[in-house]
Amino acid sequence: MREVPLVMPKMSMTMTEGTFLVWRREPGxxxxxxxxxxxxxxxxxxxxxxxxxxxxxxxxxxxxxQVLGVGEPLAFISSDADDMLEGLFDAGPADAxxxxxxxxxxxxxxxxxxxxxxxxxxxxxxxxxxxRRASELHVDINSIPGSGPGGLxxxxxxxxxxxxxxxxxxxxxxxxxxxxxxxxxxxxSVVADDNEFSAFGETVMExxxxxxxIAGPALTRSWTTIPHVTQHDLADITDLDAxxxxxxxxxxxxxxxxxMLAFILKAVVSTLKAHPxxxxxxxxxxxxxxxxxxxxxxxxxxxxxxxVVPVIKDVDRKGITELSKDLADVxxxxxxxxxxxxxxxxxxxxxxxxxxxxxxxxxxIVNGPEAAILGVSKSRIEPFWDGEQFVPRLMxxxxxxxxxxxxxxxxxxxxxTHLGHLLGDVRRLLL
Numbered sequence: 001m002r003e004v005p006l007v008m009p010k011m012s013m014t015m016t017e018g019t020f021l022v023w024r025r026e027p028g029x030x031x032x033x034x035x036x037x038x039x040x041x042x043x044x045x046x047x048x049x050x051x052x053x054x055x056x057x058x059x060x061x062x063x064x065x066q067v068l069g070v071g072e073p074l075a076f077i078s079s080d081a082d083d084m085l086e087g088l089f090d091a092g093p094a095d096a097x098x099x100x101x102x103x104x105x106x107x108x109x110x111x112x113x114x115x116x117x118x119x120x121x122x123x124x125x126x127x128x129x130x131x132r133r134a135s136e137l138h139v140d141i142n143s144i145p146g147s148g149p150g151g152l153x154x155x156x157x158x159x160x161x162x163x164x165x166x167x168x169x170x171x172x173x174x175x176x177x178x179x180x181x182x183x184x185x186x187x188x189s190v191v192a193d194d195n196e197f198s199a200f201g202e203t204v205m206e207x208x209x210x211x212x213x214i215a216g217p218a219l220t221r222s223w224t225t226i227p228h229v230t231q232h233d234l235a236d237i238t239d240l241d242a243x244x245x246x247x248x249x250x251x252x253x254x255x256x257x258x259x260m261l262a263f264i265l266k267a268v269v270s271t272l273k274a275h276p277x278x279x280x281x282x283x284x285x286x287x288x289x290x291x292x293x294x295x296x297x298x299x300x301x302x303x304x305x306x307x308v309v310p311v312i313k314d315v316d317r318k319g320i321t322e323l324s325k326d327l328a329d330v331x332x333x334x335x336x337x338x339x340x341x342x343x344x345x346x347x348x349x350x351x352x353x354x355x356x357x358x359x360x361x362x363x364x365i366v367n368g369p370e371a372a373i374l375g376v377s378k379s380r381i382e383p384f385w386d387g388e389q390f391v392p393r394l395m396x397x398x399x400x401x402x403x404x405x406x407x408x409x410x411x412x413x414x415x416x417t418h419l420g421h422l423l424g425d426v427r428r429l430l431l
Contacts, residue, residue, distance in 0.1 A: 001080045004053050005073040005152065011042045011341045016155075016218075017069045018042045019210055020062035029057045031077055038062070038074060041210055045308065045339040055079030067214075071130050071155040130155045135284065137162040211306035222368050227404040230363040230375075233416035235423040237379060238394040243426050251321065261299070261353055262323040264376060266429050267422040269295045269316045272349060275415050279348050281369040282406060289406065298347035298367060299327065301334040308334045309367065311347045355379065355396075364401050371406040374419075375399035396423065 008018050021039040025031065036048040037057065058078040062068060130153050134141040137158065144161045146153035197203045208216075240263060247258040272279040272295060280289045295316040298309040310330040315323065333339050352364045353376040364375040377397040383390040400416050407415075422428045 001078055003058060003076040004079050006037055006075045006077055007071050007073055008040060008068045009049060010070045011047055012344055015042050015070055017067055020066045025057050027057055027060055031055055031057050045344045046337060047341045051077060053077055053079040069155040130158050134158045209305045219365055222365050226366050226368055228401055229404045231400045231412035231416050232361045233398050233420055235396045235398055235420035236393050237396045237423050240423055240426045241394055258320060258324045259327060261327055262320045265297050265315050265323055267419055270422055271415055271419045274418055278372050278407060278415055280371050292348045294348060296346045296348050298350035300352035301331050303335045309350060310334055310339055310343045361397050361399050366401055366403055372400055372402035
């Protein structure tokens with residue numbers, strides 16, 4: 001019988017921590033594989049956490065509203081299903097040299113005894129995300145003492161070791177990590193005591209939403225680690241909007257709608273195919289690009305809790321009507337808080353549309369490790385000189401923010417120009 005940790009899952013590529021919400025089971029309950037044990041949340045979605053093994057829920061670790069790092073234990077399940085435990089502790093290749101575990105501090109007499117994770121030859125036991133994080137931070141995981149049961153190495157152990165290495169002036173890795181362990185601290189010059197503001201007038205305290213509290217550090221991390229540049233452009237959508245209105249009128253008879261965003265997604269995919277570097281990510285070693293041959297597009301949705309970004313999968317394989325239905329479905333579920341982990345994973349590019357709200361241009365923050373994000377503002381009628389006279393045309397402002405390590409200004413200009421040509425002539429979308 002061993003205790004297996006039920007850990008905070010990684011619900012997106014950029015997620016480093018999540019918030020525990022509620023328990024669905026109690027200590028002593030018999031658990032089967034796939035049983036829902038609890039619910040947790042990232043900045044984008046709530047998700048049910050299922051048991052990876054069969055056994056008994058022995059200990060609860062997390063408390064409501066507690067923030068834990070990815071891979072940190074939420075609870076422990078006592079299980080004797082040895083065949084199912086294989087690989088859960090990610091002990092590495094069998095032919096690796098054996099290492100003696102480092103001495104662990106004595107446990108107080110009042111502490112609850114914890115069973116050890118599987119014992120085997122090879123590298124030190126670690127939760128899977130801890131081993132991946134160690135690779136990103138260029139830390140030797142076998143030199144880290146684990147704080148988990150039986151010396152199990154957690155994500156916090158890895159990040160703590162990386163911080164100590166930097167502080168002690170150890171030799172730096174040849175490349176910087178793709179994702180830093182934490183967001184840059186807020187400069188003290190812009191921090192004031194809460195009571196200081198009341199000296200100037202009446203104040204009211206308003207708690208940040210859960211999404212707001214978690215998204216803040218993630219946005220700061222992206223803004224401070226990715227060299228952002230934004231390319232602004234205009235697309236003439238006069239003819240496209242007329243065609244969209246025809247399709248929308250027909251779709252209304254079946255209770256559906258056809259949105260401009262569906263056309264934008266199709267145009268984005270065609271443009272990504274013509275400029276594949278924009279549909280890429282920097283490798284973990286930062287010496288190569290990962291060019292993606294799939295087209296899963298994240299779409300920012302405004303909810304009462306804040307922005308969430310569900311992902312429309314395989315946009316290149318869907319028509320305008322199907323995309324419009326998918327957009328309506330994920331938007332509704334996002335606002336109702338019913339998105340799943342699969343709904344927010346796998347985006348290769350993101351579109352953030354403020355067309356229904358207003359504005360002439362903006363600089364959206366790149367959703368790393370994606371290479372770029374497209375911002376769409378509100379279309380407006382503008383005078384256009386056709387060579388003989390000014391004529392009214394419906395113009396759509398677009399703003400491409402991009403990672404300058406991957407995309408240069410010339411490529412960004414070619415991308416927005418190509419996108420504008422597609423949106424300006426709906427026939428090109430059929431090619």
